[in-house]
Structure formats: structure tokens, C-alpha cells
Amino acid sequence: MSARGKLCLTGATALVLSLTGGLMGPATAQAAPDPARRTLPAGDGWGSAGTGTTGGAAAVASRVFTVTTWEEFRAALEVPGTEPRIVKVTGTLNATAAGCSAFEAPGYDFARYLADYDPAVWGLDTEVSGPQEDLRAASAKAQGQAIKAYVPANTTIVGVGGGAGIVGGSLQIQGVDNVVIRNLTVESPLDCFPQWDPTDGATGAWNSEYDSMVVYGSTHVWIDHNTFTDGAHPDSSLPRYYGEVYQQHDGELDIVRGADLVTASWNVFADHDKTLMIGNSDSAGATDRGKLRVTLHHNLFRNVIERAPRVRFGQVDAYNNHFVVPATGYAYSLGIGQESQLVAEKNAFTLPAGVGAGRILKKWKDAPVTTAGNLVNGRHVDLLAVHNAEFPGEVLRGGAGWTPTLRGRVDVPQAVPGLVGHRAGAGKDC
Numbered sequence: 001m002s003a004r005g006k007l008c009l010t011g012a013t014a015l016v017l018s019l020t021g022g023l024m025g026p027a028t029a030q031a032a033p034d035p036a037r038r039t040l041p042a043g044d045g046w047g048s049a050g051t052g053t054t055g056g057a058a059a060v061a062s063r064v065f066t067v068t069t070w071e072e073f074r075a076a077l078e079v080p081g082t083e084p085r086i087v088k089v090t091g092t093l094n095a096t097a098a099g100c101s102a103f104e105a106p107g108y109d110f111a112r113y114l115a116d117y118d119p120a121v122w123g124l125d126t127e128v129s130g131p132q133e134d135l136r137a138a139s140a141k142a143q144g145q146a147i148k149a150y151v152p153a154n155t156t157i158v159g160v161g162g163g164a165g166i167v168g169g170s171l172q173i174q175g176v177d178n179v180v181i182r183n184l185t186v187e188s189p190l191d192c193f194p195q196w197d198p199t200d201g202a203t204g205a206w207n208s209e210y211d212s213m214v215v216y217g218s219t220h221v222w223i224d225h226n227t228f229t230d231g232a233h234p235d236s237s238l239p240r241y242y243g244e245v246y247q248q249h250d251g252e253l254d255i256v257r258g259a260d261l262v263t264a265s266w267n268v269f270a271d272h273d274k275t276l277m278i279g280n281s282d283s284a285g286a287t288d289r290g291k292l293r294v295t296l297h298h299n300l301f302r303n304v305i306e307r308a309p310r311v312r313f314g315q316v317d318a319y320n321n322h323f324v325v326p327a328t329g330y331a332y333s334l335g336i337g338q339e340s341q342l343v344a345e346k347n348a349f350t351l352p353a354g355v356g357a358g359r360i361l362k363k364w365k366d367a368p369v370t371t372a373g374n375l376v377n378g379r380h381v382d383l384l385a386v387h388n389a390e391f392p393g394e395v396l397r398g399g400a401g402w403t404p405t406l407r408g409r410v411d412v413p414q415a416v417p418g419l420v421g422h423r424a425g426a427g428k429d430c
Helices: 011-020 070-078 110-116 131-147 383-390 413-423
Strands: 007-009 029-031 064-067 085-094 148-150 155-167 170-174 177-182 185-187 195-197 205-207 213-216 219-224 227-229 253-256 260-265 268-270 276-278 294-297 300-302 315-319 322-324 334-336 341-345 348-350 361-363 368-372
Touching (some): 070 085, 070 148, 110 131
Parallel strands (some): 155 177, 177 219, 219 260, 227 268, 253 276, 260 294, 268 300, 334 361
């Protein structure tokens, strides 16, 4: 079917289509609207609550920008005013095209850094300090200033055509309302200057900055049909220093610090370690309690190690997602944290041999969780029961204490792998 003739199917119609392989008559389908002016449908997750999420759908012609470079992209976001705006991304925007050397502070020398803070010299009891650490921090600050793009209120960012995306950038949705981000392939920023922390764990660790996308203190955000990936720099390609992975990635999506009313739908989160965090601190109750209400539906989490998501405080509704668990390195999928109220229903999990279903849940703090109607390798499994049986020292409580009412289409879990596999991610928006 041509792009012009593409049909957007309702929940029931799409389910029938996926199960039968047939095409319903025109009375059950409607022509897809302009992707740049799509708004979050009523009732589609927490992002639809209250005033809903429309982004820049109502933008006048003078506030519609088409960009082909990172510099043009940031300039379009910096145009003054909070009137609706649309930023159309064509091709791939590279935020670090000049390379890491462009951010280095004069005098910074990584070989010298390694020599100065070698555990055999510095030890493991004290955080690093001194000239090379100061220069590393200055270099990291320069990179942060270059790769962060701040998204204003009432904005839609949408990829146009095939292959639209961002490499090495970090989208900051900070302290604003009403943002839509759709149809982008977002390759995780590669931190050029990770910090060595000898006190992190028994043998120290490298810690990195820069999430692909951060929702910080913002409301009414719709993140839809994007692909988040490590792209050309998977963790397996990263070197090791001091015996530890030189970790240059942080998260793919973080929703933190009082963010609220977010719907993330039909995205792909792939080949990453610490993937999606909702609430970033146990001590952030003053800002996060009663907020961090997030809906995750019809997303594909493929070969991610952990945090899919990890939740603190929020009422999070995770349904109709497909989790394809990696054969090696897997930690968990759903992290139960401080005062969280996670509802996980009608999801599908594909586990490799040797990975038990009890590992899908991870208890970080005592908090209730609702799990119902989930499939593991095609069979109904009580995730809570199998977790508690497999980890008797980390028993979780059932009953999240709330019932989601803001759900758009809800599919039977048997249909989820096929639907999500074919329709989630950039370039597949409907």
C-alpha cells in the first residue's frame, strides 16, 4: 500500500487484521491524518488526562520548520514564543559530527587521566579529584552544552520520510507542557568523557551522562513511534579500563523530577542496558509523590538488560508491551521501587532458555504491584507468584491500589508480539 493510501486502523479492526491477515472494508478504516499534526487521542493513557496532549498541531505556517542539521534543529526550538510550533526532521541530525576532540578542554589527556587514577595508584576508597578530573569535567560540560536541545511548550517534533532521526543528541523536555515527539530513530549519545568512580561497587565503575530523551518536570507529553537504540556503539563495542567497561551510555528515556501525564506508545527500545527510568531518586518524594503518572503501551523492549521500566512513586500503567529478553546479561524488566504503584497487564514476554519468569520483576523497595493477564512464551503466567516463589527473600505485595481507566486500544496479549513487532518504532506510525 502506498504512503498516500495508508490506513490507520481502530483497535478492533487492527486486531482482526493481525489475526486473519485480511483487509477490512473501507467502512472500518480511516485515512491517516498529517503525521505532523497528529494529537494524542482522547483516553489514550495518562497523557490524555485534563487538557490532553496536542503539541504543535495548531501551528501556523510561519511556525512550521523543516530541519536537516543539528544546528537548524536547535535554532528552530529556540525561536521565541510558546505558540504552537512543528519541527519536521528530515534525514539524520548528528549532534557530535565534529568528534569528541571538539569538546576537549585544553590540557585534558585521557592517557594521563588513566595513569593518575589507576586504582593501583589512587586506590578505591576516595572519589577522584585533581587537575585531570577538573579538565574531564570541563570537557564533559562542553559536550553537554553542544548536544542538549531544549524542547519548548506546545511543540511537535516529527520525523519526515524514511530514516529521520538524531545521533548523539539529548532531547530535554524540561519544565514545559504539551509536547509530542514522533517518528524518530534516536541513537543514544556517546559520552566522550565518562567519570571514573572508584567508590562505585567493590571494584569501581565508569559513569556516564546524557540520556537520549529526558522528561523533567514537564506535563502532557506524548512519545510515539520512535526507535531508541545504541546504534553504531553497542555496549559490546566499548573498551574496558581498570578491568571495567568504559560505559559511555546512560538511559534511553528518563521521566523524572515531577514529570506527569505522559504516554509512551508504539516505541522500540533496543539493545541497551539501563533503558527507561520513571523517578530517579528515593529521596525525591517532595517533587514526585502524586506525579510521575505514565502510560506505556504497545512498546517493544528488545534485548534490554534492565529498567523497562524501573519505577519510583508513580502510578504507571504498562500494558500490551512486548519484552524480548536477551540470552545473556539480563537483569530484570519491571523494577518495583520507592512508593511505586505499577500495573502490568496483558503484556507478552519472550524469554530464552535458562531465564526464569521470576526474574521479570525486581524488588528494589517494598511497594505493591498489580500483574494480570500476562503471557510468558505464549502461556499465561502469574508474574507475582513466580517471582515470590523464585525469590522468597524479595517477596512483593500484590494490588497496586488503583485501576487504570485511561486506555485506548487494548489487545489480547496473544496478539501483542505480532502487532508490536510489525507496527512499533520509527517509520511505522499509523
